[in-house]
Amino acid sequence: MSRYKIFQLKKLDRFFQPPTYNEYVLIDQYQSKSFLLYIYIIQEETRPLASLPSTYYNVPKTIQALKCAAIKIWILTGDKEETALNIGFSTSLITQDSSIIIFNESDLMDLRHTINQKIYNLGLTVETINCTLIISGRLLKHALSSDLKMKFLKLCLDCKSVICYRISPTQKAEIVDLVTKYTNEVTLAISDGANDVPMLHNASIGVGVIGLDGLQAYNASDYSIAQFNYLLKLLFVHGAWNYEKITKMIYFYHYKTVVFNSLQLWFAIYSGWSGEVLFDRWNIFMYKSLFTVFLPFVMGLFLTTCSTETRLKCPQLYYQTQNVFNLKMFWIWIVNALFHSLLLFWLCLFIMRHEVIWTKGRVGDYSVFGNVIYTCTLVIVCFKAGLHIQSWSLIVHLAIWVSILLWISFIIAYNELKIILMHFTVFINVNEIIFSSSIFWITIIFTASVVLLLDIVVITIQRTLSNDTMIKKNGNLEK
Secondary structure, eight states, X not given: OOOOEXXXXXXXXXXXXXXXXXXXXXXXXXXXXXXXXXXOOEEOOSOOGGGSOGGGTTHHHHXXXXXXXXXXXXXXXXXXXXXXXXXXXXXXXXXXXXXXXXXXXXXXXXXXXXXXXHHHHHTTSOGGGGEEEEEEHHHXXXXXXXXXXXXXXXXXXXXXXXEEESOOHHHHHHHHHHHHHHSOXXXXXXXXXXXXXXXXXXXXXXXXXXXXTBSHXXXXXXXXXXXXXXXXXXXXXXXXXXXXXXXXXXXXXXXHHHHHHHHHHHXXXXXXXXXXXXXXXXXXXXXXXXXXXXXXXXXXXXXXXXXXXXXXXXXXXXXXGTTOSSHHHHHHHHHHHHHHHHHHHHHHHHHTOSOOBOGGGOBOOHHHXXXXXXXXXXXXXXXXXXXXXXXXXXXXXXXXXXXXXXXXXXXXXXXXXXXXXXXXXXXXXXXXXXXXXXXXXXXHHHHHXXXXXXHHHHHHHHHHHHHXXXXXXXXXXXX
């Protein structure tokens, strides 16, 4: 008969002891399709909390904040079972309504039978809502064997938290490597111990903390922090900000490129594949090299959704940065760019489908038509960036309006050089034609409003639904 047992917290009162905080380990996140492993180890002499160095202060508060951000926690410790459970209680990782699953099997056959049985049972119940798995280093050696490690990993992911006690630094590194390799997700390990350098190297990202064991982990890590509670700012503030900035910068860069290049395709279809170019060669060159070069940089450097204080006060905001960069969202931006270019081209063509008599009796040809579309494209691209920047500052205003003013200045300067460039371009006296026509300004205002109106409606609905979902998730976490 299996020695597998499930204990309720009320049966484990003997484990409630004053916390010694001799070793802490942080752990992992398993939310929807993203999985991050955070492992933190503080090796410290057994002493009361009040006598701990400032490096280790606010550990329970930090772990509680990580729980509010829907981060699952694994405790990996070399200490005995009672101390590991005591750490779980003191950090609120284990609560009064938690189900504790303890493995006490004596051999590999019993362990295999227990893991298979538990995987089957978890598929029939909702026990994973608040379930903690506890296993020793002796059994972990069998669980990480070739024929059991995938089933053991699945069982661990089905539980809310995992506690591994009496494990060696090598086993800690093996656990990190197992999660990193077989979940195909980003893992982060954090430690202050010199013997945990392999664990930091096995993780996708290693974070070192200044501790009592020297600076080996501090120097071998990708990021270094002075105190454990600084992890919250590293994840919730800088991590969330940088991830969102880079993601939106990549999306927007491809958006502005697709919008501009696809316009030539629609013109080729309209012109019967004649090979005529819609835009002047200098316009094509200056679009990416000057007129829209500032916008991606502004989005990548100055885009912030919430202040530092707000993000630290509300860990639930960390939800909004999860799984933002994915293939589905990338193609949504690409399809949106194609739709904008298609709507932009045919709206301008509909407005200017008849030959328009401009000032001084001039007739608008394809070069005038191309520069009208070029101006509309630049305005739409600039304000599209503004729609996705939630924190408008002076730098954001400068990037948008300077980009548009540079194009107008370029038209005027280009016209002044018409004598020199008249043998290389047909872009002659266009500024006198378009700037003096009311149709030009009406086309810009009308086209930009129609194209961006749908985006405004979609973004408004999306943010409203996102706020409602956020409120529901916050309520579930509080429960």
